[in-house]
Structure formats: structure tokens, C-alpha cells
Amino acid sequence: MKRILTLGLAFFFFGNIYLIAQTCSAVPVLTLTGAPGTQVFVAFNPIKKIYYTVGGGGVTNMPVTTYSISGGAPLANVTANNDFRGLWWNNNTNILESNGCSATGIFSVTLVGGNGYASGGGSIIATNSQPDIQSCGSLNSTLNQVIYYYNGSIYKYNRATGLLMSSVSITGLPVGLGNISSFNGFYTGKPGAEYAIYDYINKRAYNIDYTTGAYISTIQFPASSPAPTAFGLAYCNNFFFLSDGAGKWFGYAAGIYVSALNAPGCPGTTTTLNAISANNYTWSTGATTPSINVSPLFTTTYSVACSATVGCPSSVTIAVNVNPAPVITVT
Numbered sequence: 001m002k003r004i005l006t007l008g009l010a011f012f013f014f015g016n017i018y019l020i021a022q023t024c025s026a027v028p029v030l031t032l033t034g035a036p037g038t039q040v041f042v043a044f045n046p047i048k049k050i051y052y053t054v055g056g057g058g059v060t061n062m063p064v065t066t067y068s069i070s071g072g073a074p075l076a077n078v079t080a081n082n083d084f085r086g087l088w089w090n091n092n093t094n095i096l097e098s099n100g101c102s103a104t105g106i107f108s109v110t111l112v113g114g115n116g117y118a119s120g121g122g123s124i125i126a127t128n129s130q131p132d133i134q135s136c137g138s139l140n141s142t143l144n145q146v147i148y149y150y151n152g153s154i155y156k157y158n159r160a161t162g163l164l165m166s167s168v169s170i171t172g173l174p175v176g177l178g179n180i181s182s183f184n185g186f187y188t189g190k191p192g193a194e195y196a197i198y199d200y201i202n203k204r205a206y207n208i209d210y211t212t213g214a215y216i217s218t219i220q221f222p223a224s225s226p227a228p229t230a231f232g233l234a235y236c237n238n239f240f241f242l243s244d245g246a247g248k249w250f251g252y253a254a255g256i257y258v259s260a261l262n263a264p265g266c267p268g269t270t271t272t273l274n275a276i277s278a279n280n281y282t283w284s285t286g287a288t289t290p291s292i293n294v295s296p297l298f299t300t301t302y303s304v305a306c307s308a309t310v311g312c313p314s315s316v317t318i319a320v321n322v323n324p325a326p327v328i329t330v331t
Contacts, residue, residue, distance in 0.1 A: 022217040026205075026240060027276055028225075029259070030071045030251030037063040039243040041087035041136055042234035043096060048116035050075065052096060052109070053249060054084035056231065064109065066117040069237075071251070080120035082107070085130075086137030089236070092144070097125065099146060102133040106146060106159060126162035131155045131183075134230065138187030140194075147195065147210070149185035152177050154195055154210050170208055172215035175199055181228060186235035192216065196235070198242075200227040205240060205254075219254045226250065256306050258318045267297045271320050275304045282306070298322050 032042070037055035044051050051071070055063040061079040068075055083101040087109070090097050096109040096118060108122035130137065131150035138147050140156070145165060148155040155167045173180075179201040186196040186205060193207035193216045205219040225242055226232065232243030239251035253276075261272040274291045275281055281288055284303040294302060299322045305315035 023220055024217070024254055026219050026221045026225075026252035026254040027257060028222065028250050029253050029257060030239060032065075032067050032071050032074075032241075032249040032251070033247065034073050034077075035063065035065050035243075035247050035249060036077065038231060039063075039245070039247075039249065040084050040231045041098075042236055042241045042249055043087040043089050044237035045089055045096065045116055046091070046237075047094060050116055051236070052087060052118050054087050054098060054109075056084045056101065059083050064118045064120055076112075076117040078119055080109075082121035084121075085135065086146070086148075087234070088137070088139040090139060091141045097139065099130065099135075099137040103127060103129055106137070106162060126158075126160055129162070129164075130157065131167075134183045136184040136231065136233070138235070140187065140189065142189075147187045148183075149195070149197055150183045152180075154185075154208065154213065156210075168210065168213040170197070170213045170215065173206060174215070174218070175202065181233055182230050184228075184230060184233045186233060186240055188235050196240075198228070198233050200229050203227060221252060225252070256304065256314060256316050258302075258304060258316050260318060260320060265322065267322055267325050268295050269322070270295045273302060273304075273318060273320075275306070275316075280306050294320060296320055296322055298324075 035053045038057040040054055040056040042053050049069040051067040053065045060081050062082055062084055064078050064080050065074045066076040084098050085101055086099045088097055098109055099106050105127040106125045110119045110122040112119045130148050135148040135150050140147055144159045145156045146159050153167050153169045156165045158165050179199045181198045181200055192209055194210040195208045196205040198205050203221040203225045207216040209216055226244040228243055234241040241249050241251050243249050257276045259274050270293050272291055272293050281290055282305050283292055301317050301319045303317040
């Protein structure tokens, strides 16, 4: 299956310029199953290589669930007396954090011992008055800002104080705001397309330059994708996540994506690497085909690049793990 990349074109008609923005397609690559309650957000712990999901809609017994990096059924599921909205991993402090409904504040989420599983809400970091009581936050760790979307604008709050720093109105959207999930979006951090909002009617994400608010490009999700109108949107570990509202989160890759078959293995074992994207592939091995076979003698990282639109990755790396050869002692 190939992603379709459409180059931006400008048409002139009676003195006006109509822009067809660049579009790339999203491909489902991961599923988190068995998430209880009304699901709100997903976050990824890059140290322990695990995902977390949280629920909202009440102040007691809200689900906090932990998943492996490969998805599937939960590793652990607990409840917390927090009405969760956003969720993020803070790379500056190595702490899982969230924002609550209304003025609950920004707070840490307690993790269990060495495995990093989530166990519930922790201490308050800052009180806040987000743009809407339901607004779901994401962290810009570089600027230490919590980012929210509400009613056509992006809002940036100081994480430490909870105070509003600035806001910017979104302009140039190809649809009206009635198509857009009302108080949630995706903070991707991709340069020039740092934020995205979801069109649940057409099942598209619109990449936004969150400095200027300008619409940049489109990501088209499959027709079978969920269509959350409010909660159930997240971005982490380079995946867009959509909740079906019935206990499942679907993770989508936009732009180039690579999967590996028959890995890990013994030294010299053949592994097939499959790239999904447009055309014009260039692998680090020099190959130019969508799929390649490799037989590394030790753990090796491969990369592949292709043309892609703004907001969609144009290159990706993948490590093929090789189990060390056994040491044989002859007596």
C-alpha cells in the first residue's frame, strides 16, 4: 500500500489564487485494545518504551492504562481520582504529566517502581485556567509550554505557572470549524507544522504552523478510521492516535514508515524491511526499491528516505536487532 503525496499547486481564476495544499495519507500501524471508560489521551515513555492512556468524564475511578510499545492488550490498568484531559511525557523531568478538567491544574502521574507502569494521579505542578474547561493539553518541552486548541485558535500556557503566554488564530483552513474536533488536537512539534487539528467529517488532520496559525498541509486518514468529535485525539512517538470510543486506540503513521519481518534473529538471518510511502525510495544500502532484504551479522540501523510533504516525515531509521552468536566451549 502506498501513500499518496500530492504536490501543492496554485490555480489562478479571475485574479484570485486558489491553493491545493500538499496531502499525504496516514496508514494504521498500531492498536491499543481494552482501554476502559471514556478515553481522552495517549502518551509515550521513551525510557521504558511503553504507552499510557487515560480516561475522563468524572472525578473518581478514572482509568489509567499501560501498554507495551507493540500495543495490544494492557500491561496494567488502574484507576485514579483525577478527571484527566491531556497527557504527555516531560523529557526535561522524565515525568508523566497531565492537565485536568476545568481549573484542576497541571499535575504529575505517579509511576510504579522499575517497570514504569502508571499508578494514578500525583502532585499538582501548577493551577491553570485553560481556554475551555474541556481543553486537552500537550507539552512543548523546549519552551516549557502546554499547548491547547479551542474554537479555532491555539493557546500556549506556561507549564510552571499555568499562565497564558500567547494565542494565535488558525487561518486558511479548507473547511469550516464545524468539521473540527472542538477542544482537542495534535501537538507534533514538526518544524513549520507544529500542530494539527482533526476534521472528523472528512477524516483528515490539518497541519498548522503554530507560530503564524497558517494552515500548511493535510493528512488523509483511511475511511475506516474513527471520527472522534472531542476527546480521543493524541500524538506521540511519531504516531497520530484516534480513539474509537469503544476501548481501542489506533495509531497511524503519516509520511514514510518502515516495518521489519523476521527480526530479531541470529547473525546472518535475512530480514525484510518494508517501506510505505510515495516513490523514489533511497535506502542507506543504496537500494531504491520499497522493500529490501538485509542479513546483518550484528545489530545494524538502516535508513530510507523519500519525497514527502510538510508535516510528514521524509526519512526514517530502523534497527535490526541481532542476537549474539552463542559461545561454544569444547571440553
